[in-house]
Amino acid sequence: MTNLTNYHSHCLYCDGRANMEDFIRFAISEGFTSYGISSHAPLPFPTAWTMEWDRMEDYLSEFSRLKKKYADKIELAIGLEIDYLNEDSNPASSRFRELPLDYRIGSVHMLYSPEGNIVDIDTPADTFRQLIDKHFDGDLYSVVCLYYENLLRMVELGGFDIVGHADKMHYNASCYRPGLLDEPWYDTLVHGYFLEIARHGYIVEINTKAYHELGTFYPNERYFTFLKDLGIRVQVNSDAHYPERINNARPEGLAALKKAGFTSVVEWHGGKWEDTALCLFP
Incomplete structure (x- = not known):
């Protein structure tokens, strides 16, 4: 088996449910060739799901210890999933650039409401509906536009390697307004977003977290062929x-990429990102 890798995982340093070593040991038991830890980076305020700055030294130290301990069994990489929040926190x-990380994932989970309140939009669909109605007066159009505006600004500023769960809002927004993905204005936003990603050369992850539960990848599978045509590298x-x-819906993700024409995925080998042949599980 090949393509057994994963670079987006959250341990007890943020909102994960097990310690770093448990993830690594499980990856080894499953035959993974490389694995990355990417806890949610600190924000300017405390949350229940992000790491605090006073734990960063321990986070890096613990990874260093485990990398040495399992060096003969698996190649490990350390990263962070870093939010674009505003011009000062992204x-x-x-402060993020100075950290000795192997890689960084750039994501958007929160938006500012018109009143200046920070609203976490990475929620179940029912909660998302309530938040849009409460903080944005039900104006889904403005929320979606603001989301992509922030994503584009994140892409422009840089500082990361991998785009995290691209177009993740599509599921919640489609639940709020069925048929949204087929509306021309939405399609234009998404295509413009991927064009900028391609122009800057970022890796796009095919995030499989919700596939078994919600039946969708992030980004949506309908865009896989477009990613391929743009020459965007994926993992x-x-x-x-x-x-x-850690292996949730990987075979389905790889099969969908193969169907879209991809012949390789990006993996961490020899201390760098490499294009590796895409091979479906038997």
């Missing part, structure tokens, strides 16, 4: 918060 911020990540979910 993956390009100097399959499960965004795991539990060790046993």
Whole structure:
């Protein structure tokens, strides 16, 4: 078996449900060739799902210990999933750039409401509906536009390697307004977003976390052929918060990429990103 890798996972340093070593040991038991830890990076305020700055030294130290301990069994990489929040807090911020990381994932989970409140939009669909109605007066159009505006600004500023769960809002927004993905204005936003990703050369993860539960990847599978045509490099990540979910929907993700014409995925080998032949599981 090949393509057994994962670079998006969350351990007890943020909102994961097991310690770093448990994830690594499970990856080894499953035959993974390389594996990355990517806890949620600190924000300017405390949350229940992000790491605090006073734990960063321990995070890096623990990874270093485990990398040495399992060096003969698996290649490990350390990263962070860093939010674009505003001009002062984003993956390009100097404090994140100075960290000795192997890679960085850039994501958007939160938006500012018109009143200046921070609204976490990475929620179940029912909660998303309530938040849009409460904080944005039900104006889904403005929320979607703001989301992509932030994503584009994140892409422009840089400071990361991998685009995290691209177009993740599509599921919640489609639940709020069925048929949204087929509306021309939405399609234009998404295509413009991927064009900028291609122009800057970022890797796009095919995030499989919700596939078995919700039946969708992030980005949506309808865009896979467009990604291929743009020459965007991809990898399959499960965004795991539990060790046993590190391989969640990987075969389905790889099969969908193969169907779209991809022949390779990006993996961490020899201390760098490499294009590796895409091979479906038997």
